[in-house]
Structures are given as structure tokens and as C-alpha cells.
Amino acid sequence: MKYEIKSIPLTSLVFSAVPLVVLAIGCIAGLMTFVISPSPYIEPMTTTARVTGVAVYTVLYMVIIMAIILACAFIYNIFCGLFGMRGIRFELAAVGEAEEEG
Numbered sequence: 001m002k003y004e005i006k007s008i009p010l011t012s013l014v015f016s017a018v019p020l021v022v023l024a025i026g027c028i029a030g031l032m033t034f035v036i037s038p039s040p041y042i043e044p045m046t047t048t049a050r051v052t053g054v055a056v057y058t059v060l061y062m063v064i065i066m067a068i069i070l071a072c073a074f075i076y077n078i079f080c081g082l083f084g085m086r087g088i089r090f091e092l093a094a095v096g097e098a099e100e101e102g
Helices: 008-016 017-038 049-083 095-102
Strands: 002-005 088-091
Touching: 008 017, 017 049, 049 095
Parallel strands: none
Antiparallel strands: 002 088
């Protein structure tokens, strides 16, 4: 079966697991930046300052990356909807069909 993504609802990106995944990646990046391998400028910081830095880094990372994802989805919707360009196309095969071909 062939499918094409004609539009991406922005609410499906916001109210899904995507923000939580981005938040988890931001938390890991914040821990790497402030706790695990800090730069020489961060080493003199107290523990409270490091925890605050990780929290602020995580939230800002999530907000910025989600804004980028939403902007890309919005532009994709404009190109596919208003300009009539082709969307992303992919083909799915049933499990039995894929085993017979491969």
C-alpha cells in the first residue's frame, strides 16, 4: 500500500510524546554540560547552581527544538497545501507480503 503525508497537524506534535522525548534529550544534554563533563567555567559552580542550570537548559532546549519542529511542520503544510507539492510518500507491505518478497 502506498501512502502520502499531505499535512501534519501541529496539535498532534504538541500533544504527543514528541515534547517528552525532546525534554529527555535536553535533560541528558544538560547533565552532560553541567554535571558529567563541565567546562572550566562551570566547575566552580555550586551544586544548586548546577541543578538550576540543568533545569533551565532542559526547558529552553525543549522550547527551542519544539519551535523548530513546529516551524518545519508548518512550512511543510504550506508547501503541500497551498502550493500543491507532493508530500512524503512511502510504501507499506503487509507482514506476509514482505516475507514472500524477501
